Amino acid sequence: MSTSFALALEAARNAAAQQHYPQGALYVVATPIGNLADISLRALHVLQLVDCIACEDTRHTQGLLRSYGLERPGSQLLAVHQHNEAQAAQQLIARLQQGQRIAYVSDAGTPGVSDPGARLCAAVQASGLRCIPLPGASSITAAISVAGAVAPAHSAEGFVFQGFLPTKSAERQAAVQRLAAEPRCTVLLEAPHRIADLATALATLAQRPVTLAREISKQFEEIATMPACELYAWLQAQPQRSKGEFAVVLHPVAVQGDEGQGLQVLRLLLAELPTKPAVRLAAEITGMPRNQLYDAALALKQAEE
Incomplete structure (x- = not known):
């Protein structure tokens, strides 16, 4: 001592x-x-x-x-x-x-x-x-505290703790699709031997900002923010970047104008109706494409399960 x-x-x-x-x-x-x-x-x-x-x-x-x-x-x-x-x-x-x-x-x-x-x-x-x-140390709150994940206008406040995504590729990709429909800040955790797979899956989120916090509070701590589509290349640029324990912060995204209104209408209708009638009525009320609303409805249903 x-x-x-x-x-x-x-x-x-x-x-x-x-x-x-x-x-x-x-x-x-x-x-x-x-x-x-x-x-x-x-x-x-x-x-x-x-x-x-x-x-x-x-x-x-x-x-x-x-x-x-x-x-x-x-x-x-x-x-x-x-x-x-x-x-x-x-x-x-x-x-x-x-x-x-x-x-x-x-x-x-x-x-x-x-x-x-x-x-x-x-x-x-x-x-x-x-x-x-x-209370004491937590990688979740530590990562959020330095991510600068400010909720833009028309975006939901707060954050979602998702934890570890599924290890199987298809299930992990389905989980990422659900995250794409979640506008709030979301925190993931990942182990070093799966961080490259997670980065590949998150690439579908394109320009959505992601903060990767590696080895928080340890000697080789590293924190970086970049578009989701650049995360895999950033990891591959230096071998040590794939080592250690990771907290990954998906920054919140703005839900703009009519799209935000359409999703709100869809949420209200899904609370009372089956998926297809809710999507049809939401499309008639808001003018949003039915396919887009249907995809959003599936993501919302999956997120609730």
Whole structure:
């Protein structure tokens, strides 16, 4: 442990020890996605306080704890991952009912967001017990914060978190087609061995701006914005650009004039009518091409499924 983290542990005690930490509660703790200094003072305090730590990978978490000088015996680390989450949840609930405090961490970032944790929290809450979030690092919000993805006039506000797209080519392309009908800012995640395939699929979005954030908070962090059709060539230009973990931000697009009105009419009609009658009436009301409205209706239906 470095001197800096010794000081951090002291600061954590000074800043967080006076707060209330109820027994029989699950503390869902966000951990750094790269830079160890991105841990919060409250997280450091809770990781010292709890009776045991449930984690996605016990070896990984043990190494993380050692970095902060928080050595734990193996008996106090419980494996809770995507393959055993439902079964392990019952073991944790039994401990919580005995009054133990338990922390849950994933390998990096915020649990339950493209990581295990959601089923665990659902089971704990269904048992009448508390889940207490300790916010921290997230590649999603980090990427959005620097993307400059400003919603233009006539475009929807907010963002959609899509996560990982399907791995099979046809399913991935269908997912990208649905994204093309989504005007809001959309955030994707991707692994290094599939980033080139994702870039190829996103090329159909043509000039839509895309921000690619690679290795956020790590030594070789790289963030770049370009039209979707240029993303594949940008990756291929330098081999290291395809390495690391990726957050990809699709910038919002403006829905202009009559097209925006037509899509709004179509949405309202689809809420009350089957697809074909809704498309026919929307075309008569707005004057938009029926084929265009039909494609938009299919994309909206698929996005809802």
